[in-house]
Structures are given as C-alpha cells and as structure tokens.
Amino acid sequence: MYPDYMLxxxxxxxxxxxxxxxxxxxxxxxxxxxxTDKERGEVLSKFHPDYKxxxxxEVRVGPNKGEILTTEISDLLESYSRxxxxxxxxxKIDYETDVLVIGAGSAGMASALVAAKNGSxxxxxxxxxxxxxxxxxxxxxIQAADQRDDSPTMHYLDVIGGGHFDNKPELVHALVSDGPxxxxxxxxxxxxxxxxPDGSMLVKSGGGTSRNRMHSCRDYTGAGICRVLRDxxxxxxxxxxxxxxxxxxxxxxxxxxxxxxxxxxxxxTKQYSIIKAKSIIMSTxxxxxxxxxxxxxxxxxxxxxxxxxxxxxxxxxxLFMDSVQYHPTGAVYPEQIVGFLCTEKIRALGxxxxxxxxxxxxxxxxxxxxxxxxxxxxxxxxKNGITTPSGLCGIWLDSPLIDQIEGQGTIDKNLPGMVRQxxxxxxxxxxxxxxxxxxxxxxxxxxxxxxxxxxxxPGLYVAGETSGGVHGRNRLMGNSQLDLIxxxxxxxxxxxxxxxxxxxxxxxxxxxxxxxxxxxxxLDINRKKIAPILLPDYIPEHVKQKQITAxxxxxxx
Amino acid sequence: MTENRMMVRVQIMGESYEVPEGSxxxxxxxxxxxxxxxxxxxxxGFCGACATxxxxxxxxxxxxxxxxxxxxNDGMVIAQIPFVPxxxxxxxxxxxxxxxxxxxxxxxxxxRCVACNTCTKACPxxxxxxxxxxxxxxxxxxxxxxxxxxxxxxxLCALRCPAEIVQYNAAILAQRLYGKYLSKKNPQLDKxxxxxxxxxxxxxxxxxxxxxxxxxxxxxxNREIKIS
Ligand SMILES: Cc1cc2nc3c(=O)[nH]c(=O)nc-3n(C[C@H](O)[C@H](O)[C@H](O)COP(=O)(O)OP(=O)(O)OC[C@H]3O[C@@H](n4cnc5c(N)ncnc54)[C@H](O)[C@@H]3O)c2cc1C
Ligand code: SF4
Ligand code: SF4
Numbered sequence: 180m181y182p183d184y185m186l187x188x189x190x191x192x193x194x195x196x197x198x199x200x201x202x203x204x205x206x207x208x209x210x211x212x213x214x215t216d217k218e219r220g221e222v223l224s225k226f227h228p229d230y231k232x233x234x235x236x237e238v239r240v241g242p243n244k245g246e247i248l249t250t251e252i253s254d255l256l257e258s259y260s261r262x263x264x265x266x267x268x269x270x271k272i273d274y275e276t277d278v279l280v281i282g283a284g285s286a287g288m289a290s291a292l293v294a295a296k297n298g299s300x301x302x303x304x305x306x307x308x309x310x311x312x313x314x315x316x317x318x319x320x321i322q323a324a325d326q327r328d329d330s331p332t333m334h335y336l337d338v339i340g341g342g343h344f345d346n347k348p349e350l351v352h353a354l355v356s357d358g359p360x361x362x363x364x365x366x367x368x369x370x371x372x373x374x375x376p377d378g379s380m381l382v383k384s385g386g387g388t389s390r391n392r393m394h395s396c397r398d399y400t401g402a403g404i405c406r407v408l409r410d411x412x413x414x415x416x417x418x419x420x421x422x423x424x425x426x427x428x429x430x431x432x433x434x435x436x437x438x439x440x441x442x443x444x445x446x447x448t449k450q451y452s453i454i455k456a457k458s459i460i461m462s463t464x465x466x467x468x469x470x471x472x473x474x475x476x477x478x479x480x481x482x483x484x485x486x487x488x489x490x491x492x493x494x495x496x497x498l499f500m501d502s503v504q505y506h507p508t509g510a511v512y513p514e515q516i517v518g519f520l521c522t523e524k525i526r527a528l529g530x531x532x533x534x535x536x537x538x539x540x541x542x543x544x545x546x547x548x549x550x551x552x553x554x555x556x557x558x559x560x561x562k563n564g565i566t567t568p569s570g571l572c573g574i575w576l577d578s579p580l581i582d583q584i585e586g587q588g589t590i591d592k593n594l595p596g597m598v599r600q601x602x603x604x605x606x607x608x609x610x611x612x613x614x615x616x617x618x619x620x621x622x623x624x625x626x627x628x629x630x631x632x633x634x635x636x637p638g639l640y641v642a643g644e645t646s647g648g649v650h651g652r653n654r655l656m657g658n659s660q661l662d663l664i665x666x667x668x669x670x671x672x673x674x675x676x677x678x679x680x681x682x683x684x685x686x687x688x689x690x691x692x693x694x695x696x697x698x699x700x701x702l703d704i705n706r707k708k709i710a711p712i713l714l715p716d717y718i719p720e721h722v723k724q725k726q727i728t729a730x731x732x733x734x735x736x
Numbered sequence: 737m738t739e740n741r742m743m744v745r746v747q748i749m750g751e752s753y754e755v756p757e758g759s760x761x762x763x764x765x766x767x768x769x770x771x772x773x774x775x776x777x778x779x780x781g782f783c784g785a786c787a788t789x790x791x792x793x794x795x796x797x798x799x800x801x802x803x804x805x806x807x808x809n810d811g812m813v814i815a816q817i818p819f820v821p822x823x824x825x826x827x828x829x830x831x832x833x834x835x836x837x838x839x840x841x842x843x844x845x846x847x848r849c850v851a852c853n854t855c856t857k858a859c860p861x862x863x864x865x866x867x868x869x870x871x872x873x874x875x876x877x878x879x880x881x882x883x884x885x886x887x888x889x890x891x892l893c894a895l896r897c898p899a900e901i902v903q904y905n906a907a908i909l910a911q912r913l914y915g916k917y918l919s920k921k922n923p924q925l926d927k928x929x930x931x932x933x934x935x936x937x938x939x940x941x942x943x944x945x946x947x948x949x950x951x952x953x954x955x956x957x958n959r960e961i962k963i964s
Binding site for chain 2: 207208308311316325326327328330333335336339340348352355363366370377378380388389396401402410413416424446516595596603722725729732
C-alpha cells in the first residue's frame with residue numbers, strides 16, 4: 180500500500196478526477212493539446228536522456244568507425260572478445276545445419292518455423308530457455324492495418340512520423356504491407372486475439388497512431404504469441420532442433436567473408452562448441468540490461484546487446500545505435516517492481532498522466548520519446564512529481580479512470596497482468612493510480628537490414644529488436660511485435676532459400692577476431708570489458724570481494 | 737536499496753543468509769552471492785522460469801511462488817525448481833478437431849483428475865487450474881482456454897498433481913484449438929490481406945516513399961486522426 184504522504188497526493192488526483200472524466204467523455208483522449216513539431220523538438224532536446232551530456236560517444240573501431248553512438252554501446256564495441264581463436268579447431272564441427280537461428284524470442288522462433296516449412300533443417304541456439312525473451316513480456320499489443328477505416332498507407336505515415344522520418348522506407352513498406360497477413364498467420368497457428376462479438380478484432384489506439392489498430396491478447400500479448408510459436412517449435416522435433424543455455428559468443432566467417440557458423444558457450448558446463456551453417460539468422464533482441472545511463476529496465480535478464488557485438492565483429496553495419504527508447508511508464512513504487520513496465524495499453528484504455536497536484540500536463544498519447552521527456556520535465560524542471568521513500572520520483576497514471584470511462588470491469592478484463600502485478604504488493608490499480616517514471620525499454624537501432632533481412636555480410640540475416648532501420652530513432656507501441664513476425668518470417672524464408680540453393684562454404688575462420696582485436700589494441704585505450712556480456716551482474720560488492728576466483732559474465736562497469 | 741535497511745534471515749537450499757528486508761527471492765539470492773543462470777528469466781512475472789518452493793517460519797506447509805514476485809520474510813526456507821521433467825506430446829495442430837476426442841487422444845491423463853484442487857492452490861497466477869482441467873474433461877475447450885489464459889508455464893501445478901497431469905501443456909493445446917478453430921472470425925481480415933496481395937495500396941505507399949522530407953513531414957502532421 181502507499182505511505183500516507185502519497186495518499187495525500189492521491190486525494191488531489193481524486194479531486195480532479197470528475198472534471199477530467201467529464202472532459203474525456205466529451206473529447207475522448209484529446210483532453211490536453213498535442214504538441215507541435217517545434218514543441219516536440221524542444222522537450223526532446225532538453226529532457227530526453229539521449230541528449231544529455233555524455234550520453235553519446237564516438238566509436239573508434241569497426242564498420243561505423245567515427246560515428247557517434249550511445250556511450251555504453253561504443254564502450255562495448257571496443258571491448259575484448261571472450262575467446263582466443265587459437266584455442267579452437269574449426270575442422271571439428273559439433274553441429275551442422277542449414278539454418279542457424281540465434282535467439283529464441285518471437286523473431287527467432289517465427290523465422291525457424293518458416294525456414295522449416297520451406298524445407299530447411301533448423302538449429303536454434305539460445306541463451307536461456309526457448310521463449311525466455313522480451314517477446315514473452317510484451318503486454319500491450321501488436322499493430323496491423325486490417326480495419327475498414329485504416330490502411331497500410333496510414334500505418335506507413337504513423338510509423339515514419341513516429342520515427343522522426345529517419346526510418347528506412349523499404350522496411351516500413353514491408354512492415355505495414357505484411358501486417359494483416361501476419362495477424363492471419365498467427366491466428367491460424369492458434370493465437371487468441373481479443374475480439375468483438377461479431378468476430379472482428381478489438382483494436383485500440385496507441386501512442387502516435389492515427390487509427391485504432393492495436394490488437395491484443397488481454398495484457399499478455401507477447402506471451403499470447405510467443406508461447407504459441409514455442410509450442411509449434413516443440414511440435415517439429417525432426418525439423419527444428421534447439422540448444423538452450425548456450426549463447427553464441429562469436430560468429431564464424433569463411434575465407435570468402437560469408438557468415439557460416441558460430442561458437443556457442445554452455446553457461447553451466449562451460450563447454451564451447453562449433454556450429455556450421457549455410458545461413459544464419461541473428462535474433463538476439465535488445466539491450467535493456469545494459470542499464471544505460473543508470474536507468475532501470477523492463478527487459479528480460481538476457482537482454483545485453485549480444486547480437487550487436489557479434490555482428491559488428493564480423494563487419495556488419497549498425498544503424499541508429501545512437502538512440503535509446505525509454506518507456507514513459509515504468510513502475511517506481513513499490514520498490515520490488517521498480518522499472519517494470521506499466522503497459523501503454525493503460526493509457527490507451529483512458530488512464531491519464533497527472534502530476535502531484537492531480538493536474539494534466541501532457542497529451543497521453545504522444546510518441547514515446549516525447550511522452551517520456553514530458554514526464555522527466557514534470558519531475559525535474561517543474562518539480563511536480565512525487566518522491567518515493569527510496570528517493571525516486573514519479574508522476575501518477577490515473578488508472579481508476581478507466582472503469583469510469585469504459586465501464587466497471589474493464590480493468591479486470593483488459594489488464595489482468597497489471598492488476599496481479601500491483602495486487603501482489605497490496606495496491607489495487609482499480610482504486611488507486613500507479614506511480615510511474617520512464618524506464619529503459621527498447622533498442623531503436625541495430626544491425627542494418629534490407630527488406631529481405633539481409634545485411635552487408637553474406638549469409639547473415641537479422642530480424643527483430645537487433646535489427647536497425649525499421650523504426651528510425653523511435654518505435655511506436657505495437658510495431659515491435661509486428662516487426663518480429665514480419666521480419667522473422669522474411670528472414671526465415673530468405674535464409675532458407677539461400678541454404679536450399681546450395682551455398683559454397685569455404686574454409687572456416689575466426690581470423691576476424693584477431694583483426695578486430697588488433698584494431699582496438701592500436702587505440703591504446705583502457706579497456707575493462709569482455710563482450711558479449713551474456714548476463715548482467717547484480718551481486719553486491721562486499722560479497723564479490725570474497726568471491727575471489729569467481730567469473731562474472733556481467734563485465735560492464 | 738540495501739543501505740540502512742533491516743535485514744532478515746533466510747535459508748537458501750538449506751544455507752542461512754542475511755538479506756535485506758523487502759527483497760524478492762531473486763534479489764535475496766543475488767544478494768547472497770548466487771549468480772543465477774537457471775531459474776531466472778524475465779524477472780517480471782511473465783516467463784515462468786523462476787518457480788520456487790518455500791516454507792515460512794512456524795509453518796509446515798510448502799508453498800510455491802515465482803522467485804521474482806515473492807518477497808522474502810524472516811525464517812523463510814527457499815528451494816528453486818528450475819526445471820520440470822514433464823512430457824510434452826507432439827501434434828500437428830492442422831490435423832486436430834477442437835473437441836473432446838482430441839483431448840482424449842493427446843492428454844488422456846486429464847481424465848484422471850480427482851478434483852483435489854491442489855493445482856489451483858499451487859498456482860502463482862491465481863488461475864483456477866482445476867476448473868480448466870475439469871472443463872477439458874467435459875470437452876469445453878473455450879472455457880479451458882479462457883480460464884488458462886494467464887498461465888505462464890511455471891510448472892508448479894504439474895509438480896504437485898497427484899494424477900500426474902501436465903496442466904500447462906493441456907492449456908496451450910486448448911488455447912491453440914480455440915484461437916485457430918473456435919474463436920469467431922470476421923471476413924474483414926481476409927479482405928484486407930487480399931487487397932494488399934492485389935496491390936491496392938502500392939501506389940499510395942510509393943508516393944509516400946518518394947516524398948522529400950519536408951513534404952512527408954507536412955503530410956504526417958496534417959493526417960486525419962480517427963481514434964477512440
Ligand atoms: C516488458 C516489455 C513489454 C513490451 N510490450 C510491447 C508491446 O506491447 N508491443 C510491442 O510491439 N512491443 C513490445 N515490447 C517490445 C518487444 O516485445 C520486443 O522488442 C521484442 O519482443 C523483441 O523480440 P526479439 O525476438 O527481437 O528479441 P527477444 O524476444 O528479446 O529474444 C531474444 C532472444 O535471444 C536470446 N539471446 C540473447 N543473446 C543471445 C546470444 N548471445 N546467443 C543466443 N541467444 C541469445 C535471448 O535469450 C532471447 O531468447 C515490449 C518489451 C518489453 C521488454
Ligand atoms: S497453471 Fe500451472 S504452469 Fe500455469 S501458471 Fe499456474 S501453476 Fe504455473
Ligand atoms: S492437482 Fe491434478 S488431480 Fe488435483 S485437481 Fe489439479 S489436475 Fe486434478
């Protein structure tokens with residue numbers, strides 16, 4: 180339950196609620212004016228964490244050498260490899276496959292299913308278990324322009340505007356055009372979407388959308404999709420093999436510069452193995468566990484930017500790795516769930532963000548970076564936030580309004596996960612607002628792909644959060660879940676076609692690790708890290724000092 | 737979060753440790769020095785990786801919970817259950833019928849349910865597990881899919897079931913049968929897929945793709961917004 184001083188502030192929220200309810204009955208979500216292009220620019224440049232001093236730094240090695248990237252990423256790209264190539268005999272192959280899928284979130288598993296269907300043998304290797312991923316955690320929804328009053332064209336405009344017009348047009352085109360077909364594919368696999376009584380999709384709006392096109396599976400949308408894909412992977416044991424607890428630590432090239440394999444490391448038995456493949460799909464997800472700029476995160480335990488590092492070391496080009504998505508509404512109270520996501524669907528259903536005095540201060544559905552920046556401004560410059568006992572600051576997300584707008588029971592029906600999450604700590608979100616602040620959420624950029632998911636390295640395909648270009652510098656809610664399916668399927672098909680066409684694989688090599696290492700060593704900088712870091716490290720310092728011979732995966736300092 | 741904080745004493749797999757009050761089981765284990773690889777996943781209650789059994793002070797009952805969602809208390813005894821060696825039947829969803837015969841063929845164990853309610857009590861998601869198993873027994877797939885919707889596959893129910901039923905695997909089958917065959921469909925989705933296949937939107941989108949940034953920005957900010 181909230182401490183007394185917070186309840187005082189909640190009283191003010193309750194006092195302004197009837198007035199805000201009145202307004203929202205009249206104007207829908209338009210109870211506060213949208214920002215203009217200029218206002219957006221101002222709030223972003225002054226308050227978005229990406230624009231803060233030290234947030235970005237030049238990367239001095241590799242294909243993007245000289246570009247300014249997110250500091251934590253530049254540092255990781257200049258770190259040591261986990262292996263020394265001389266320890267590996269690449270003539271001894273442990274596993275051989277047509278298509279190797281790295282990472283078992285929805286992008287990886289969708290690609291595996293399509294590649295298998297297209298006749299390829301598939302091997303999935305993943306860091307934790309199949310499905311332990313950001314994909315499983317998505318709450319809010321998946322966009323697709325299948326409604327009568329909507330069109331892929333409108334969807335295109337929303338995506339590219341949300342991304343501040345930086346997105347790669349061919350990727351946006353692919354995303355919106357494959358949308359409805361992707362929903363159909365998922366439904367045919369057995370995903371249960373929320374529906375109206377006539378069987379049409381129940382759709383909501385999302386931040387930055389001009390139409391209602393957010394499809395959902397209650398507030399377990401990611402799980403609703405990911406668990407079905409996983410079940411289907413389990414059902415194809417002859418075509419799709421998988422190895423769990425075995426992250427890839429380096430990619431293998433051949434003497435023609437094609438990506439032809441990977442080195443995996445078993446987290447428990449600590450054995451390394453060599454995989455040879457005709458095509459490789461990188462789908463390792465995002466980077467929340469890097470805790471960029473010290474932010475808490477919504478991401479799963481294994482989200483440590485591995486794919487970026489692995490790809491970069493073999494020469495794959497990165498795009499938009501200078502921008503980080505902070506989700507406006509991360510929990511800040513209670514302490515046990517700090518950083519956890521309070522899905523955007525809460526605002527889509529009508530909850531309004533208000534300050535300590537219960538006042539509206541921003542339109543609820545601005546694109547995420549703008550919304551998050553407005554929350555930060557409210558807490559810092561305007562000092563209208565609420566401070567928690569542990570010293571964090573937040574603003575209220577007035578959830579009880581939802582039932583008042585949409586009818587009693589709406590919260591229970593649409594947000595069971597949220598009710599449960601807060602209920603575990605004695606906070607009833609049907610009666611009390613939620614205290615929120617931006618949290619590190621999504622990797623906007625990644626390895627550059629084209630609309631076939633190809634990269635500049637032959638044989639290396641990328642899909643999902645690890646890829647760059649689809650969302651520009653700011654992804655809108657629900658477009659990532661769509662991206663996973665659209666580009667997961669495209670990657671699966673194209674990687675499989677390549678494998679089926681009979682690729683000539685030359686001599687396997689890890690020579691590029693030496694070359695890269697030499698390039699970094701020449702910089703003569705003080706490097707502290709090994710990458711990929713695989714897992715973050717949350718062991719307290721006083722314990723670590725006694726763990727004298729322990730190895731830490733989380734080497735990010 | 738650890739400074740100036742009250743400490744509590746817990747046992748992790750029999751060893752005693754002092755950890756900060758208010759920690760979840762995961763936080764407590766990390767505080768004690770465990771670098772977790774198994775029994776950990778999303779850390780937010782969505783993936784089901786961190787099923788844990790525990791017993792509280794002066795209580796004889798062994799309870800189950802998710803380590804990322806359960807707060808420790810003084811005297812708690814904790815054991816993680818990172819893996820359940822349960823059977824997962826393999827099937828081709830395209831060849832099934834959404835009725836009781838499918839359940840009989842794929843999950844015959846379901847019919848052995850003795851209605852003891854142990855599974856429901858074990859479920860950290862507060863799902864009416866027994867009720868969905870009973871619904872399956874009657875061939876009511878819609879109800880089973882609905883009741884089991886929030887299942888995260890943590891395995892705690894199956895571990896405690898005296899009839900050796902793997903509830904969560906039966907749940908996903910029910911969900912897929914419902915989503916694929918029984919949920920009501922609307923022709924609008926197929927219609928849109930067909931329109932796209934026929935190239936209806938290509939010209940419009942190409943026009944946007946060819947616009948310079950200024951024109952595109954203008955088009956975006958002037959677009960008609962129709963949301964509710
Ligand atoms: C809490 C939360 C809520 C979200 N809600 C929404 C939403 O409502 N709508 C929406 O559109 N998007 C949402 N997103 C974003 C979206 O879910 C993710 O961007 C997306 O799931 C990423 O999918 P992916 O398949 O690319 O990566 P992931 O699903 O993260 O999968 C990556 C996989 O790769 C594995 N892996 C990592 N490194 C390695 C390695 N070195 N070797 C082998 N395997 C490795 C991981 O263990 C994991 O299995 C949400 C994200 C989060 C975290
Ligand atoms: S039904 Fe079983 S597997 Fe699913 S969440 Fe409940 S206890 Fe866990
Ligand atoms: S524990 Fe097993 S036998 Fe008991 S009610 Fe649940 S499914 Fe039935």
